[in-house]
Amino acid sequence: MSSPSLTAVVADDEQLAREELCFLLSRIDGVSIVAQAADGVHALDEISRLAPDVAFLDVQMPGMSGFEVARRVLESGTDLAVIFVTAFDSRAVEAFEVNAVDYVLKPVEAARLEQAVQRARKRRGEQPLGDQLERLVRLMAAQRDRRNQIAVKVAERIVLVRTEDVIYASLTPDSITIVTGQVSGTSNYRTLDELQTRLDPEVFWRVHRSHLVNINKIKEIVPWFSRNYILRMNDSKATEIPVSRSQTRRLRDYLKL
Numbered sequence: 001m002s003s004p005s006l007t008a009v010v011a012d013d014e015q016l017a018r019e020e021l022c023f024l025l026s027r028i029d030g031v032s033i034v035a036q037a038a039d040g041v042h043a044l045d046e047i048s049r050l051a052p053d054v055a056f057l058d059v060q061m062p063g064m065s066g067f068e069v070a071r072r073v074l075e076s077g078t079d080l081a082v083i084f085v086t087a088f089d090s091r092a093v094e095a096f097e098v099n100a101v102d103y104v105l106k107p108v109e110a111a112r113l114e115q116a117v118q119r120a121r122k123r124r125g126e127q128p129l130g131d132q133l134e135r136l137v138r139l140m141a142a143q144r145d146r147r148n149q150i151a152v153k154v155a156e157r158i159v160l161v162r163t164e165d166v167i168y169a170s171l172t173p174d175s176i177t178i179v180t181g182q183v184s185g186t187s188n189y190r191t192l193d194e195l196q197t198r199l200d201p202e203v204f205w206r207v208h209r210s211h212l213v214n215i216n217k218i219k220e221i222v223p224w225f226s227r228n229y230i231l232r233m234n235d236s237k238a239t240e241i242p243v244s245r246s247q248t249r250r251l252r253d254y255l256k257l
Contacts, residue, residue: 005030006120009050011043011066012058012085017106021056021085024113031117040064044072047080054101054120059086070100081120087197106197150198152178154185163199167217167235171210179235207231207251208244221255 008031012018018036025031034050037043041063047055055073057066064072070082081101085108102116149160165180175186176195189195192212196204199212206212213231220232222240229243229251243251 005032006054006117007032007034007050007052009033009035009037009043009046009052009055011037011040011046011055011061011069013038013061014058017058021108021113024108024110025056025117027110028114028117040066040069044069047073047078048076051078052080054081054083054117056083056085059084083116083120087201107194150178150187150195152180152183152185152187154183159183159185164203164214166199166204167214167233168239168241169195169212170241179233179239181235184235205247205250207247208242211241213241215254221251 008025010018010022010025010033012021015038018038022033022036025033034052035046037046038061040057040061043055043057043061043066044064046052047069055069057069059066061069066084066086070084073080073082083102083104084100085104085106087106101120104112104116148163150163150166152159152161161178161180161183165182167179167181169176169178169187169192171192176189176192178185178187187195189198192206192210196206196212203214203216204212205215213233217234218231219234219238222230222232224230224242226245228245228248231241231243233239233241
């Protein structure tokens with residue numbers, strides 16, 4: 001027996017993330033994407049216009065967050081399954097409050113997305129709200145545990161390192177280098193943006209387009225020309241990393257420089 005068909009609206013302000021999600025959904029039997037949106041307002045308009053079965057919503061979007069979209073839909077009484085797809089895993093209770101069917105973390109895995117679609121097919125109304133909250137919290141705890149480690153290729157070995165031990169990550173012409181206090185190797189992530197979704201945004205800052213640093217692993221801040229800074233990191237080489245002009249103000253504010 002074939003799976004019940006679902007019509008879907010996909011909303012994410014990052015085009016590449018939206019396209020990747022649509023590609024993964026296109027490979028799941030019975031899912032038809034009827035519209036895409038790059039912001040919350042457009043997403044709400046498309047949901048109101050098309051009345052899809054399910055909406056895949058990024059949490060942080062311009063104009064209106066994914067949670068705000070879901071609340072508006074809930075208040076309207078529309079029978080819609082909502083699945084949040086986001087880089088941040090700290091909003092489980094809010095997802096519960098708007099009766100989310102599921103909460104999938106980026107980078108999205110095909111098997112995990114298919115699991116979410118199957119939950120959407122069963123609909124959110126089949127579970128008591130208390131059970132639904134417990135499931136969401138349990139799900140997010142499991143995904144958070146999975147995200148506490150990153151695979152780093154060192155020579156011919158694959159080493160799992162704790163994310164909190166990462167000192168910095170840098171983009172090179174051929175790969176992304178990840179450095180901890182014990183190892184230095186390369187990552188299979190294709191971009192720093194993709195890697196950053198795996199890390200705590202309060203701890204890991206994109207201080208330069210080519211560098212992502214753990215602010216708890218900065219050894220020294222060296223004044224540079226035009227009131228900019230160089231960060232000397234707490235690795236064995238005391239690696240120096242430039243701070244872009246756009247990030248200099250954030251660094252000054254954070255460290256009260």
